[in-house]
Amino acid sequence: MIRFSGVSHRFGEREVLTPFSLELAERRIAVIGANGSGKSTFARLINGLLMPSAGQVWVDDLDTKSNGKAVRGLVGFVFQNPDNQIVYPVVEEDIAFGLKNLKVEKGEIAGRVAASLARFGLSHLAKEQAHRLSGGEKQMLAIAGVTITQPRYIVFDEPTTLLDLRNKRLVARTIDRLDETAIVITHDLDLIADFDRVLVFEEGRIDFDGAPRDAIARYLELMA
């Protein structure tokens, strides 16, 4: 479970998240809201990329402030632009990056990378240069690179924003099939229709928290 306790966040003088407390235990959770409403800051607090200015964030009873390494092992993060998270020039080498950081044995790395390539339909691209992949393939590679370390939770920061309809659907299917808990920051309302819970952010606060249908209605009302 992910727990926010009296959390707020400021960038200098500007308060981007007003104090809130929250528990996230569902399997598919979406976060929607206008640009600048605090969604991405909220996402980055979950895996310790940002520390709260006040309050505490707990991931499975680990405080993100004092357990940075363990928390990042539990929470994977898929960024909006996969180009900015693919680190190695070759597909299979990039997937192996997370495992190398965990000091996994070379033989085991090879097996797990092969399985991950197959899982995300990338086997035929294993030796390909990452910068030559299509947008959808890059997003699949980014997801493969994150899931290979077997995190319990995965945060997706606008994973379909840069994709065409076919690739949006591919990413949606992929998220749907994941065993891990997914927390998806998005503007893509089709993606979240079947989610368990949706949070609507507005000007740094949680304006609505509930089922997708009601959350989407509230979001559309706010955007009108």
Added chain:
Amino acid sequence: MIAAYRPGTSIVHRLPAGAKIVGLAMAGTFLFFVANVASLVVCLLAVLALYPLAGLSLRDALATLRPLFVILVILVLAHAWLNGWEVASGSGLRLAALVLFAGIVTLTSSASAMMGAIETGLSPLGRLGVDVEKISLALSLALRFIPMIAAVGAEVREAQRARGLDTSLVALAVPLIVRTLKMGEEIADAIDARGFGTTRKDGPDRST
């Protein structure tokens, strides 16, 4: 090296990347001591013979030399003017042989194999407090992001041409630097998120 690697199963591919890098260093040293033009021609032919052995064509060899062509011509002409044609042709042959050898190494070794070899080679420095893993990651990032920065540059130039602006170094540099810095920030976050090191964000929030 950025996009050069050609996967294969040839004997040259199967050699450890570290051995190939050491071979390149030895060849460079050896070529430095060969002064005779005929011997240098033999060395050049020997290096060229490695291309088919690695399953590569002579066109690949020419492609390896192409970016160096202008420098090679300038070098040969300068030497011919200053030291005569024998020294000039020797220098040209030596440089061409060395670049072709380096081409063989990069065409037959994956980036991770090269990084692994460099990491192993530098590992004794770890005892002196040098973070070898970080050096290796920095090299990988350079290989990964040079084509991306080139693509951003092309995008900026295209956008400027579309708005009627001719080539201007300042107009190109400013958006390119801004976008590269922003990209760098996201990449740093991604590297943290993927578990590399733990020190950057373990301290107080950087934003406060």
